[in-house]
Amino acid sequence: MNKPINLIVSTGVYGESRPEEILNRGLEANTFDILDRTKSASSIRKQVLMTNSNPLLDLDKSMYPKLSVKKTTEDFHFGKSLFDQINRHQLEKVFYLGGGSGPLFRKKDFEKVFKFIENHETRSISNNFYSTDMIGLGSASRLLDFDPPEEDNELGWLSRDAGLTPYELRRSAKTQLDMDSPVDLLSIKLGGSLQGKLSEHISTLDWGNTRIREILPQFTDQSCRLVIAGRIGASTWSHLEREAACQIDVFSEGRGSGARCKENGLPTSLIGSLFEDKGPGEFLKHLTAGATGLFLDTRVLMDYFGEWPSRADRFSSDLLEPQGIDTPYLKELTEAALNAAKPVVLGGHSMVSGALYLFSNVSWRVTEPESVNIRPETYELNNTK
Numbered sequence: 001m002n003k004p005i006n007l008i009v010s011t012g013v014y015g016e017s018r019p020e021e022i023l024n025r026g027l028e029a030n031t032f033d034i035l036d037r038t039k040s041a042s043s044i045r046k047q048v049l050m051t052n053s054n055p056l057l058d059l060d061k062s063m064y065p066k067l068s069v070k071k072t073t074e075d076f077h078f079g080k081s082l083f084d085q086i087n088r089h090q091l092e093k094v095f096y097l098g099g100g101s102g103p104l105f106r107k108k109d110f111e112k113v114f115k116f117i118e119n120h121e122t123r124s125i126s127n128n129f130y131s132t133d134m135i136g137l138g139s140a141s142r143l144l145d146f147d148p149p150e151e152d153n154e155l156g157w158l159s160r161d162a163g164l165t166p167y168e169l170r171r172s173a174k175t176q177l178d179m180d181s182p183v184d185l186l187s188i189k190l191g192g193s194l195q196g197k198l199s200e201h202i203s204t205l206d207w208g209n210t211r212i213r214e215i216l217p218q219f220t221d222q223s224c225r226l227v228i229a230g231r232i233g234a235s236t237w238s239h240l241e242r243e244a245a246c247q248i249d250v251f252s253e254g255r256g257s258g259a260r261c262k263e264n265g266l267p268t269s270l271i272g273s274l275f276e277d278k279g280p281g282e283f284l285k286h287l288t289a290g291a292t293g294l295f296l297d298t299r300v301l302m303d304y305f306g307e308w309p310s311r312a313d314r315f316s317s318d319l320l321e322p323q324g325i326d327t328p329y330l331k332e333l334t335e336a337a338l339n340a341a342k343p344v345v346l347g348g349h350s351m352v353s354g355a356l357y358l359f360s361n362v363s364w365r366v367t368e369p370e371s372v373n374i375r376p377e378t379y380e381l382n383n384t385k
Helices: 018-038 078-088 107-119 140-145 152-161 182-189 197-202 212-220 234-243 270-278 280-287 299-305 311-318 328-339 354-366
Strands: 005-011 044-051 067-071 093-098 123-126 134-137 165-168 225-230 247-252 293-297 344-347
Touching: 005 018, 005 078, 005 107, 018 044, 018 107, 018 182, 018 197, 018 311, 044 078, 078 140, 078 152, 093 107, 093 152, 107 123, 107 134, 123 152, 134 140, 134 152, 140 152, 152 165, 182 197, 182 212, 182 311, 182 344, 182 354, 212 225, 212 293, 212 354, 225 299, 234 247, 234 354, 270 280, 270 299, 280 293, 280 328, 299 328, 311 328, 311 344, 328 344
Parallel strands: 005 044, 005 093, 044 067, 123 165, 225 247, 225 293, 293 344
Antiparallel strands: 093 134, 123 134
16 A cells, blocks of 8 residues: 655745845735645655745644644745645655645645655655755655754755655656745746636736746747756757747856856856856846847856845845846846847746746737748658558
8 A cells, every 4th residue: 555645845935125025925815825735645644845935824724634734933844844834744754845846736736746756665756866955765764873954955956865766857848937035926827727716816917027928939930049048957948849849049157056066266257257257237138139038047147156136135036126136237237138139037946947937838829920930850860660
């Protein structure tokens, strides 16, 4: 008989600025949706929620009979808290996800992942082995022999070190989209097929200064050329090559940048060096020379300068609201992006990952395509026909 599965969700809300509150309410809404979509699954024995959110701490427990809520404090350490829950409740088969993960997951998607975990004691399955937002563990207790990770991104590697054979969900908007910034909620707004509390929250948001709708038609126009700069992976680029009609230029860097450092300990970066040499306005002009639009993962620049701006500054930049930014270089970059002749979209990793999957798909439905996306069939050389 298969052992039951235990769901663990970690949702932290921080800050009181308007951009931070947009994301906080989105994380809370998505967490409610996760709990609602999984509570009736026959394979789920227990739901565990680690959070500092008052609305989540005050939820109606009678609606979630399998739920155990752990209030987190200011000294919260992700790995120690996760390991404590695994040890305290003697959890073996576990599906973990962050509160911003899986906003496009439906009940049936969760159940398929649960089935995999049920059937495989010596495997793990994640949305991204290299930078994990959600992961299923066939034997979670194996992780307890290792040091607890600082962040959930490390869980894929840790599961492998613990002897679990790693599997990945197929890369798609559904598996890669994660809410790291309020601009990610606007990306999800384009999907148009959400239900639940997150859908209600997103319906109250407007597009503001963001240039997402301006850049979206370029995905379906063969005469356009989009530049994507930052931590874009090969799988995302490959997807765009198949699904988008436009030309794509990629400047990929910053993935695993800790191993590549300058003498002073900061990551090396072509994008960072170019920004420092040119200044914000000329930097954007240089990147978009010969192109029609730009997606820029600004966290690569933040790594390069060695100290990340506050959440309020980062999120204001993603929303192209320079008036809310105190960090000088980020304020200047945001002003330049807002006023650039060609549309510029700023964001974090999800913007050059899950959001690009989503944009390249929905653009064919929500815009008036200028081109036909012809996808050639593949012929294998060993094909005998």
